Amino acid sequence: MPKRILTGTVVSDKGDKTIVVNVERKVKHPLYGKIMRRSKKYHAHDENNEMSTGETVRIEETKPISKLKTWKVLERVGAAAAPATPKVSEVTAEDEGEVKAES
Structure with a gap:
C-alpha cells in the first residue's frame, strides 16, 4: 500500500x-x-529540527x-512568510498640540 503524502503549514516547532503540521482540505x-x-x-x-513555524x-x-x-x-515546500511589521508614524510635539487644541 502506498504511503500518503500531505502538504501543510507548520504551526508549532516547540517539541x-x-x-505540528496543519493540513487543510476542501x-x-x-x-x-x-x-x-x-x-x-x-x-x-523532524530529525534535525530544521523546520520552523510558518513554513x-x-x-x-x-x-x-x-x-x-x-x-x-x-521536504520544505515554502519558506515562512515574513511577519508584518506595523508602521509607526512619528508624532511631533506640534502635532500633539494641534490635537489637544481641537478637542
Whole structure:
C-alpha cells in the first residue's frame, strides 16, 4: 500500500524533533453543495529540527514513532512568510498640540 503524502503549514516547532503540521482540505457539503474548509493537525518527525513555524512542508505517513507521531517530514515546500511589521508614524510635539487644541 502506498504511503500518503500531505502538504501543510507548520504551526508549532516547540517539541524536540517534532513539529505540528496543519493540513487543510476542501470538501463539498453533501446536501447544500457549499465548499467548506476542513483542517487537521498532524505531529511529524523532524530529525534535525530544521523546520520552523510558518513554513510549508510535505509530510509522509510512516510506522508509529511515538504515541502521536506517525508522520515524518519529507521536504520544505515554502519558506515562512515574513511577519508584518506595523508602521509607526512619528508624532511631533506640534502635532500633539494641534490635537489637544481641537478637542
